[in-house]
Amino acid sequence: MRRIPVFATLIVLAAVALMIALGFWQLRRLHEKEALLAHYAAAQRNPVSVEWTSRGVGEDLLYRRAHLTCTSVAERSSIAGQNAAGRSGVAQTAKCTLPGGGTALVVLGWSLQPNAGDWQGGQVTGVIAPGPRLVAVPALGGLEANGLPDPSDLPNNHLSYAGQWFFFAATALVIYGLALRRRGQGR
The missing domain is CATH 2.40.50 (OB fold (Dihydrolipoamide Acetyltransferase, E2P))
Structure with missing residues (x-):
């Protein structure tokens, strides 16, 4: 069995960590956008x-x-x-x-x-x-x-963006895991 390549593993893990951080950032943006849309909706109802x-x-x-x-x-x-x-x-x-x-x-x-x-x-x-x-x-x-x-016309796609970043991170881990498995089999 071959050794796991340290440098490549660190690069993949850093990329996965970055993608996960971006996913959580999008979740924070989701809550910020919801608050902003609520503010705009209240402003729209304000008669003054x-x-x-x-x-x-x-x-x-x-x-x-x-x-x-x-x-x-x-x-x-x-x-x-x-x-x-x-x-x-x-x-x-x-x-x-x-x-x-x-x-x-x-x-x-x-x-x-x-x-x-x-x-x-x-x-x-x-x-x-x-x-x-x-x-x-x-x-x-x-x-x-x-x-x-109308503020309801403003998009709030942050949940789907978060899901995409988490999916990218999972995909990178699966692909790297498959590459390591193939490498270990000597192919």
Whole structure:
């Protein structure tokens, strides 16, 4: 019977330990993500509107109702989006200049055509979406209503990622065990 190769065994065991650590890290991320999603869901239910100031808004305010004053539209663009009924089309956006400086991206509304709608600024109410951007409610500039951001749309795949890392670790051990067995048989 041949000796077990020390260096190769240490490398495999280090790799397996790393994969197991990554699996446990994903489990910790699972709990963090669940807490974050619960925070976002509570923010979504909060009826109090926050002010979007020249300093912007933090991630802790995502999915809250908000309002801002757009003193002027610095830039208009279109991005892929869905309307309130879930139909795909184009979300019309405006980069707004805020009182006191700073800018905010406002999703004005939805249409089938790019660069639709006519809006030159003013008061905006809506929901803070990731980006951050303010999705106008109601839609502005004669556009249709956008679909509202929903924290339940955010993926929480950490449990499956943890399972993958544990599976990779087990697979590495099985393959290495088979390699050692074959080596011991002299093949």
